[in-house]
Amino acid sequence: MHFRTLEIWRLAAALTVMMWHFLRYAPPGHEAASNALYRLMPLMEMFFMISGFLIMLRYADTLMAEPGSFRRFIVRRLARLYPRSIW
Numbered sequence: 001m002h003f004r005t006l007e008i009w010r011l012a013a014a015l016t017v018m019m020w021h022f023l024r025y026a027p028p029g030h031e032a033a034s035n036a037l038y039r040l041m042p043l044m045e046m047f048f049m050i051s052g053f054l055i056m057l058r059y060a061d062t063l064m065a066e067p068g069s070f071r072r073f074i075v076r077r078l079a080r081l082y083p084r085s086i087w
Contacts, residue, residue, distance in 0.1 A: 006054065010051065013043050013044060013050065016047070017044050020037055
């Protein structure tokens with residue numbers, strides 16, 4: 001199942017998150033762009049909400065299929081947050 005509207009909003013929100021991280025460490029003179037981006041904070045929050053919804057939609061059937069599947073899912077999702085150099 002595809003939600004094209006959600007995918008477009010998620011793309012826009014992902015670009016906003018990317019710009020936020022870039023401007024966080026940008027050279028001096030980026031204050032105006034940073035202030036404009038700060039007003040788009042709800043769009044960045046929307047990225048996480050849409051991502052959570054799409055992940056839930058994708059894995060909802062397999063999470064409750066057998067005992068321990070939810071725990072295995074959470075461990076795998078958290079493992080993606082760690083840098084590869086730790087492994």
